Amino acid sequence: LLWGVFGITDGNVSLRILNIGPSDEGRYKCFVDDDITYEEAVIELKVAALGSNPIISVEDYQRGGSRVRCRSSEWYPEPQVLWRNAQGHHIASLSEIRSPKVNGLFETEISVVINEHSNLNLSCWIRNSLLDREKESAIHISGQFLSKPSSEPSPLETK
Incomplete structure (x- = not known):
């Protein structure tokens, strides 16, 4: 599971998650602390894959x-x-x-x-x-x- 937080200096926080699989499904906590404010968010990650043509x-x-x-x-x-x-x-x-x-x-x-x-x-x-x-x-x-x-x-x- 690879992730990164982008745009924090602009007041915008995005989370990009790469290389996920079914075992990564679940609840995650995201913490943002920039010495002025501290925020916490809970994210529910659901994984889905549309399979091959029958x-x-x-x-x-x-x-x-x-x-x-x-x-x-x-x-x-x-x-x-x-x-x-x-x-x-x-x-x-x-x-x-x-x-x-x-x-x-x-x-x-x-x-x-x-x-x-x-x-x-x-x-x-x-x-x-x-x-x-x-x-x-x-x-x-x-x-x-x-x-x-x-x-x-x-x-x-x-x-």
Whole structure:
């Protein structure tokens, strides 16, 4: 944590804090003493990071459909994450993982299984409530792609 006080001779005191991270979050006291006056202020430092754009990938066929996974990293505090359909309604996820990394920032992964009867327009929505900002990525998947793999040998296979 690096900081500096600027403008004290003009009656203006600013505090510049550089290289902060999640572990620096909290209450700080700032003291200004110029031999004439003495002032003290309490500062509440909140840390926030807007993470990476969500990356959506379509995984292997399983449980009657294809697994679609969404990943993003470098969020703080822990983000809200969900799947939404084309109308913006929440879709229940199969699994959700939000884990802090060594630097205190969060990585998130959420997955859902979709089939040819599902809504094939999906978006992965991640929100930082402290910043009141979100990031979203969308995907459209063709129903033909979601068909169950055939157990018949491919024409390229030999017996």
